[in-house]
Structures are given as C-alpha cells and as structure tokens.
Amino acid sequence: MLSLISADGAAAENNAQLDSLIAKIALSDKQALASLYRQTKAPVFGYALSVLKNPYDAEDVLHDCFVSVYQAAPSYRSMGKPMAWIITIARNLCMQRLRDASRTDQVSWEETEDYLKANDGVSTEDRLTILCCLKRLTDMERQIVLLHAVCGFRHREIAAFTELPLATVLSKYHRALKKLREYFNGEDGFGEKQ
C-alpha cells in the first residue's frame, strides 16, 4: 500500500492520486473520503500512536483527523505534499490531546497489549513490533521512524516537519533502527553488556 512511496516516481504518482482524492472530498465526495481513509489510516493511526502512546487516544485522533480532512479539504492547496498536510492535521490533534490530558495520564503497556490482542488482524509479530517501538524508542526516535517507515516521509521532509536539523534526524533514525534491529535479532549482537 504505502510502501510504494519509497520509490520517487511512485511517490509522485501516489501524491497526485491523494491530491485528486482531496479535491473530490472538497466537493463532498464521501466515496473519495473512504478511499483516502483506507489508504492513509495506517500512517495517521501509527503517527498518533507514536506520539500519544495510547491506542484509544490514537483511535480518536484517527477519527477526528478524517472529520477535519473532510471539513478542511476545500481550503487545501496542493503543494504536492498531501501526506504532510494530513499528518500536520493529525499532529495538531495530538498536541491538543497532550495539552488536555495531564502529563501522567498514560495507559499501561498491558492495556496496549490487550488492545492489540483484541484485534485478530494483528499477528504476534506485529504486536511485538509495535510494543517494541513504544517501549524501546525515545519519543523523537519513534516519531522519526514512523514518519519514514509508515508515513513514507523522506528524511529531509521529516527534518522540515519536526524542525530538526537533517543530521539530527538521520542520527536519531539510525539509532532507532539499531535498537529495533537488536531487539528483532533477539540479542545485543556479540558481547552482551554486563
């Protein structure tokens, strides 16, 4: 689905397709909204989960995000970056939630695990992958990895989006991948730390 974004030509094509969906949504085309939802719910949900670390809140953001997309579509001006627009909306919704909730208001890992277990579509590997992302990565690392791997952002787009220097984005990205790799390989390579 969104993996096609990794190649440039395909990305441009995909962006053009999303752009045309948004143009139709601006004319209240619900069918187009459904297509956009199907195509981009994973990035939106994944991003929200990576920021909020709470699947229930992420679900709400997913819902609110597409209601906002529907409302805001008439004012959307394509700059060839439909994903950045959608994710910016998601980010604002996440920020609102973070402001509203008290800082300690966090869901436990067990609850998150139960949430994922309740979904038959989520395999054990998927579940462990998500939990590893949530537990082992820092907030910024997780966002950067999600933006790249799931939202299809390029590193320089992530730098622009997060307003971090490109070098920082790259180093955080590689650090995060290293952590994930260590976890997926089941051990810390050779010479486990004492």
Place this chain on the structure above:
Amino acid sequence: MKSNDIEKRLERAFSAAAPDDFDSVLRDCSEQKGNVIVMTEKTKTARWARFAAAAAVIVFMTAGIFGAAAYRVNYAVDSMISLDVNPSIQITVNQKERVLDVTPLNDDAAVVTGQMDFKGSSLDVTVNALIGSMLRNGYLSDAANSILVSVDGRSADRNAALQERITREIDTIMRDDLLPGSVLGQTIENSDSLTALAEEYGITKGKAQFISRIIDKNDKYAFDELAGLTVNELNLIASSAAQKPEEITATGSASDKKYVGEEAAIKAAADHAGLKPSEMEIIKCEYDIEDGVMVYEVEFVSGGYEYEYDIDALTGKVLKSDKELDDDTQAAQAAVQTGASAEKPEKLIGEAAAKAAALGHAGLREGDVSGLKCRLGREDDVMVYEVEFVSGGYEYEYDIDALTGKVLKSDKELDDDAQTAQAAVRTGASAEKPEKLIGEAAAKAAALGHAGLREGDVSGLKCRLDREDGVMVYEIEFVSGGYEYEYDIDALTGKVLKDEKELDD
C-alpha cells in the same frame, strides 16, 4: 536484518493495528452535511468575535497612546513584520500599514493562517487575528508562551516604533486571554549573511538574527543546532544562561511548564548517581540543547568526583551521565601515589589502554582506523571508556571497562555515512568493500533495459553512486529521442527504484 526489512515490518504492524471505522467518520461528516464550510466559518466568527472586540479596544487605545507619534513617522515606509512562535508568519504592509500579503512560512503557519484573507486589512487587525488563531490552535499556550516579533523596514526609528507597538499589542492580547506571554521584539539589521542563513535553514530573517545573537553571547551553540528550536525553547536557552542578547526587548519570561523543572532534574541526577542532594555541591543546572532535544545540563561535585548529567527536560530521563575525578582530587592522588590515601579513587586504565583493547578486539591497528574517539563515561554503573572508530566501511563502538580493560560491549555496523561510502567507492581503495555492488555497467544496463534502449541510442549517459533513504543506488541520467531519463538503480540488487522520463528542454 536489513533496514528495509525493519521498515517493512513496522509498516505491516501499524497497518494491521490501524482500526477500520470509517462509518463513524462518515456519521460525523454527514451530521454537518451541506454546510460544512459554513459551520467552520461560524465557529471561526464566534471565536473571532472575542479577538475582534479586543482588537477594536486595542486599536482605540493605540490610537490614543501612539496616535501623535504615529502620524508623524508611521506612514513613511513599507515594512515587513515577521511573527515566530513555531509557526513563522511574514506580513508585508504598505506605507499606510495596510496589509499587502501574509505568508505562512511553514506547515504550522499554514494552519494558523487557514483560509483567512488579510489583503487590505489594517496591520493591527491582522496581528490580532493571527495571535487569536495561534491561541486557538494551541501554538501559544501556557506551555509555550514566547513569540518573536521582528520588524524590517527602511527607517530604524520607524522600525523601532513599530516593533514596540506590536510587541505591546501582542502582550495585551495574551493578557486578555489570561496567558502571560513572553513577547520578544527586535528590528532587523540587514546583512547578506543573515539573508543567506535564513534561506539556508528555511526560517525567517528574524529567527536567524535571534539565533545569531544567542550564539554571539554563547559560542558553544551551533546555528544548525538552534535553527530547529521553537522560539519558546530559544527564549529559555537565552534566559537560562542569563545572557539574553541586549538588542532584544522582552516582556515576561519563557514558560517552562512543559518541562520537569530544575529540582526534578537535579533529583534525577542524584538518584542516578546514588547520592542525596545534601551530599552534592551543585555547580550549575541550566537549559541546554543536545541533538535537538531540550535538556537540563546538571553539573555537581561530590566525594571527589565531578558529575555531569544531561536530563531530558520533557521526561526527566537521564540522557547522559559522566563521572570523573575532580581535578583537585586527581592532583592529590598524584601527590600521594605512594602513600596510603584515605579514600583512594579506583585506578583507571587510561585512554591509551582502552583504545588498545578496542583495536585489539577488532583486529585492527591505529593506522587502519579513522575518527578514533575515546571518552570516559558510565554505563549501568560501571565506569567505561567509550571508544569509537571507523574502518573499512564499518563503524565500531566499544565500551571498555575503565578499571579492568575488559571489552564490555562491542558493536560493528556498516558505516551509514553516505559520504564515507561514496568516497571509499570513488577511490576504489577500500580493502574490504562493505557489501557487493553490482557495478556501474550493470546499473546502466538495467536502466537502459527498462527504457528499451541501447547505449548507442543515448547521449550524455551519467552514472553516480549515491545513497537514497539509506539505500545505496546508482543514479543514472541520459538523453534520447528528445527525452531526459533519470533512474535510481538499487546498487545491490540492480532493481529499478525510480524511473522518470520527461521532455528534454
């Protein structure tokens, strides 16, 4: 496991986990059917009314207070005003202070300006509406209350007057919203270097100047390190070191509500070091920036050791800890080397021995490696030398027990630095090529094959090894039959990752 596989695995997992509840979206969209746009307009007007009223009062007030001065000088020049919070917005006005254009300079700014059209509005009303929108959208809040106003115009006097007026106005608006703000004001001193910096980093000249002034005061910061910060973060850093640039006027102080606070930071460091606050002599605790993250830099002395901590300002987590012998203690230790000192700090093996241990483990000599770094640190309560170097396209990282010289951790991975990889390939000198590349000839063949052309059919054939999103690719360009072709070929598999064909102009 390759990076690509990890990314795929993540994508798979989050795609599977994303719920599919389009019906509820549809329901909430349908409830407002037909008048969606009107609805947003409506809420906008309702919320706006407050700001419009405030604006009217302020315009009235400013007319009273500044009226006389305004008439004398204010209509003389065109000006550009930029507002930086995290959203960066640029406003240009004509001589009569009517808005010519409002430009959102980043995505956040586009959210703030939304559908509002300011052309022909007065500057005051425009500023009011923008600040109102920033408050509504949460860009200005009690957790981030700083805003930078920069004025750029032809006359210095006029710039100063305008800047003072706008900062005061914004301060009043925020007070009305019961949000004590920190409004920073400055006038832009035009210079080419500033324009270049602003362009390079995609920020306003105002923000570029603010950052330059912070760096003037404290040269430990690098421009690119600060360029990504919000104005509130910059404001905190500038005031934390008590070296706010004098050229900048400021009201209030930057909010630190988002952060855990100095006390918590010191406690986190104390807990990590296993000390009680009473046993510590704090040297400093101030905001700093590490890898783009706001931290408290905590330094203290205890029991003959100097401790240095970076505490994540948002989470209170220890990001870096460093413990080393106090200079005084070191001298004392040297002096009493032979005698029995009461509390003798453990003896470290020294950097040279640590480097030797790491190189020995890797089977390399110092001459084989570059970028050799060695730093004393602490890992899981053990003093270690962290040794890093690069060799043969690989990055090595070691933790060497600082007391025994034992290798505690070793890590070897492909050097991700595109330049290093490219340079290594360019010279062709790398003894052990990291992974097997297909070579330029095969890459060209793949591209030509995809285009259905033979080498004889094309001109200007170029091939360059590069890195795209962490993948080594050959970038290939050529011209044929009036078209320009561009390809990215996976340098390991020969797969076509990108193909573009466009009319040659």
